[in-house]
Amino acid sequence: MTDIEKNPKVRQSAIGAPSPAHEGTDARREGLDARLVVERGSFRLDVALTAAPGDVVALLGPNGAGKTTALRALAGLVPLTDGHLRLDGTELDRTPPESRPVGVVFQDYLLFPHLTALDNVAFGPRCHGATKAQARAQAAEWLERMDLAAHAGAKPRRLSGGQAQRVALARALATHPRLLLLDEPLAALDARTRLDVRAQLRHHLADFEAVAVLVTHDPLDAMVLADHLVVIEDGRIVQEGTPADIARHPRTDYIAHLVGLNLYRGQAEGHTVRVDDTSSVTITTTEALTGPAFVAFPPSAVTLHRDRPTGSSARNLWRCEVAGLETHGDQIRAALTGELPLAADLTTVAAAELDLRPGAAVWATVKAAQTHAYPA
Amino acid sequence: MTSSWRGGQGSRGARGGAPLPLLLPALIGLAFLVLPLVALLIRAPWRSMPDLLTSTEVWQALQLSLVCATAATAVSLVIGVPLAWLLARVEFPGRGLVRALVTLPLVLPPVVGGVALLMALGRNGVVGQWLDSWFGITLPFTTAGVVVAEAFVAMPFLVISVEGTLRAADPRYEEAATTLGASRFTAFRRVTLPLIAPGIAAGAVLAWARALGEFGATITFAGNFPGRTQTMPLAVYLALQSDPEAAIALSLVLLAVSIAVLAGLRDRWMTPS
Numbered sequence: 001m002t003d004i005e006k007n008p009k010v011r012q013s014a015i016g017a018p019s020p021a022h023e024g025t026d027a028r029r030e031g032l033d034a035r036l037v038v039e040r041g042s043f044r045l046d047v048a049l050t051a052a053p054g055d056v057v058a059l060l061g062p063n064g065a066g067k068t069t070a071l072r073a074l075a076g077l078v079p080l081t082d083g084h085l086r087l088d089g090t091e092l093d094r095t096p097p098e099s100r101p102v103g104v105v106f107q108d109y110l111l112f113p114h115l116t117a118l119d120n121v122a123f124g125p126r127c128h129g130a131t132k133a134q135a136r137a138q139a140a141e142w143l144e145r146m147d148l149a150a151h152a153g154a155k156p157r158r159l160s161g162g163q164a165q166r167v168a169l170a171r172a173l174a175t176h177p178r179l180l181l182l183d184e185p186l187a188a189l190d191a192r193t194r195l196d197v198r199a200q201l202r203h204h205l206a207d208f209e210a211v212a213v214l215v216t217h218d219p220l221d222a223m224v225l226a227d228h229l230v231v232i233e234d235g236r237i238v239q240e241g242t243p244a245d246i247a248r249h250p251r252t253d254y255i256a257h258l259v260g261l262n263l264y265r266g267q268a269e270g271h272t273v274r275v276d277d278t279s280s281v282t283i284t285t286t287e288a289l290t291g292p293a294f295v296a297f298p299p300s301a302v303t304l305h306r307d308r309p310t311g312s313s314a315r316n317l318w319r320c321e322v323a324g325l326e327t328h329g330d331q332i333r334a335a336l337t338g339e340l341p342l343a344a345d346l347t348t349v350a351a352a353e354l355d356l357r358p359g360a361a362v363w364a365t366v367k368a369a370q371t372h373a374y375p376a
Numbered sequence: 377m378t379s380s381w382r383g384g385q386g387s388r389g390a391r392g393g394a395p396l397p398l399l400l401p402a403l404i405g406l407a408f409l410v411l412p413l414v415a416l417l418i419r420a421p422w423r424s425m426p427d428l429l430t431s432t433e434v435w436q437a438l439q440l441s442l443v444c445a446t447a448a449t450a451v452s453l454v455i456g457v458p459l460a461w462l463l464a465r466v467e468f469p470g471r472g473l474v475r476a477l478v479t480l481p482l483v484l485p486p487v488v489g490g491v492a493l494l495m496a497l498g499r500n501g502v503v504g505q506w507l508d509s510w511f512g513i514t515l516p517f518t519t520a521g522v523v524v525a526e527a528f529v530a531m532p533f534l535v536i537s538v539e540g541t542l543r544a545a546d547p548r549y550e551e552a553a554t555t556l557g558a559s560r561f562t563a564f565r566r567v568t569l570p571l572i573a574p575g576i577a578a579g580a581v582l583a584w585a586r587a588l589g590e591f592g593a594t595i596t597f598a599g600n601f602p603g604r605t606q607t608m609p610l611a612v613y614l615a616l617q618s619d620p621e622a623a624i625a626l627s628l629v630l631l632a633v634s635i636a637v638l639a640g641l642r643d644r645w646m647t648p649s
Contacts, residue, residue: 077551097554110552114570123566127557175557 031055032179032211035083036073038066045069045235046083051211051228053088053178058226059215062254066235067215068107071181074213076100087178087211098127100179103172107184109164111156117167118143118152124175142170146204162193162200169204180205182214186221198224219258223247231255249374250296261296262343265376268293273373281340283366284315285373292376299333301370302344305363306354316366318342322358325351332356336364413631420628421621428625436603437611438629444519444607445587448526449534452583456534457576461564463535464542465550475539482532489528490596497524497597521598522605526587533586534579541575542568585637588630 031052038045045066051057059067072078074085076097085093092100103124111120121139126132143152146166156164165185172180185201186194202225205212216222222229223243230240231252239251250256256263266275268289275281275295283295309317320338327333332351336342342364346354354362394402421428428434463475481489497504497515507513515521549571553563569576591609598605600614608630616623 075555077555097551098557098559100555102555104552104555106548106552110546110548112549112552112567112571123553123558124556127553127559127562171556 037082058222061232103177460538486592490593537579
């Protein structure tokens with residue numbers, strides 16, 4: 001073990017941005033380059049992932065989409081049926097998990113209940129050949145970095161959710177992984193803790209110099225923590241890009257729902273998009289397009305009326321029925337069916353004035369200026 | 377919570393009483409289990425007890441029993457825990473059959489076990505003849521033979537107990553350990569073993585108690601030589617024919633040892649935490 005590896009801070013500055021010397025040489029390329037194919041019964045996962053050192057990639061998707069399987073395949077806990085896995089130019093697909101330079105933060109942390117926080121973190125260095133004293137010294141350093149020095153002697157069951165999460169992160173980082181995997185890192189936390197821990201985790205991930213891949217079903221976690229999102233549905237990548245790009249241009253219902261947008265696919269002709277799967281409903285848009293297109297607009301862009309509005313400047317007018325209502329922060333979100341399925345946000349006062357209740361008939365309008373159309 | 381509290385209160389009144397068709401057999405069952413032990417205490421020759429218990433033969437038998445039962449438990453731990461791990465964690469063809477074979481000694485009459493051991497490890501046995509001619513090791517009718525017979529009968533208790541605990545333990549802790557660089561053996565030693573320690577202890581106690589009381593396989597495979605292979609149960613049985621008072625005294629000693637074990641371990645392992 002070199003001095004650089006012993007001191008995470010020194011190491012961090014020593015290996016900073018990806019070194020340009022390696023770029024373009026395929027054999028020795030820094031970062032992650034993987035195509036993960038895992039077949040299990042009728043389920044097939046097939047995703048390609050690439051990331052440079054310092055990148056934080058989020059795998060986002062509904063339950064059962066294969067996110068966790070992808071993570072387990074990266075860790076070596078699930079064998080690849082096909083594909084490849086290269087990390088910093090080294091083939092890893094046949095390497096057993098204990099020999100991979102990979103650290104994992106499991107969903108429920110899996111801190112060893114019989115060991116103290118310190119010994120949990122020291123476990124990795126110890127397995128990598130450090131003496132007990134060295135391993136403990138390194139572990140103490142990591143706990144210090146995580147502001148957990150005071151809890152070094154505590155058993156996991158005496159730690160709060162947020163503390164346990166940081167111990168798990170320290171434990172994973174203590175082996176100096178070149179690939180850090182986080183499985184639903186915030187799912188086990190209550191709403192208040194989550195906010196703090198998310199901010200801390202973001203800070204620690206920003207410091208991490210190698211590739212980090214996190215799995216989540218929470219779009220907010222993904223957008224806050226990651227700089228690249230990969231959306232997986234049914235074992236396949238349906239969309240990837242920066243959080244901002246995906247939020248603005250969702251390409252599936254799932255993503256649109258995640259980012260809180262109404263999304264429709266249809267055929268564009270100029271400023272009109274004829275929506276697929278409806279009886280000739282059209283949406284008037286700002287952008288002029290031709291051919292297959294998506295139209296998206298936020299629920300806040302929808303205005304509801306009890307009676308058919310007259311003299312409204314909105315070109316998009318549909319007759320709908322309230323299917324359900326739910327509170328969304330200080331707003332009420334109405335799910336509408338009818339000519340066009342819609343989500344609409346309105347204030348509690350407005351909802352009361354409109355006397356909205358499930359089954360009520362309403363008119364919905366959307367200004368063309370608030371829609372966003374893009375090619376499919 | 378509320379219902380059990382009510383039940384507790386109600387048992388004083390008419391409503392909470394257990395129905396007679398259940399209560400009666402229950403009480404008979406209790407009496408059936410307790411009465412023989414009480415009878416043992418009633419008929420115990422308390423006056424001559426000190427003399428009986430200080431005789432060399434009793435001490436020899438007790439010492440031999442404790443040493444052999446402990447050795448048999450140690451043997452069971454060394455080879456039984458890995459066997460339990462294999463059954464619980466590794467998928468291989470015929471695993472169900474292997475598990476059935478492991479549990480067979482549980483239901484096999486111990487005498488049959490003793491005969492089987494003779495056929496395998498006896499001086500002319502399948503393996504025993506080689507042990508004899510190559511290493512000069514003879515197991516039957518030796519103290520080591522007692523340990524072998526007891527381990528054969530007691531180990532399944534340990535294996536079953538440990539396998540159950542392993543199955544209940546979360547295998548993902550082992551996965552977590554491997555992602556930290558631990559080999560599968562290191563993961564077992566440093567993570568799984570401490571996690572299943574209570575189950576191992578419970579299994580060891582069961583095995584030890586079974587070994588202590590072992591009679592059939594021991595007398596068949598190891599014989600009945602005072603000081604060498606005559607354990608307490610054998611001594612009790614023999615004494616019953618010549619000196620019933622001594623048999624009662626020896627039985628009381630075994631009873632006391634059993635109660636001591638139960639009391640000593642109950643708080644630590646026998647109550648659900």
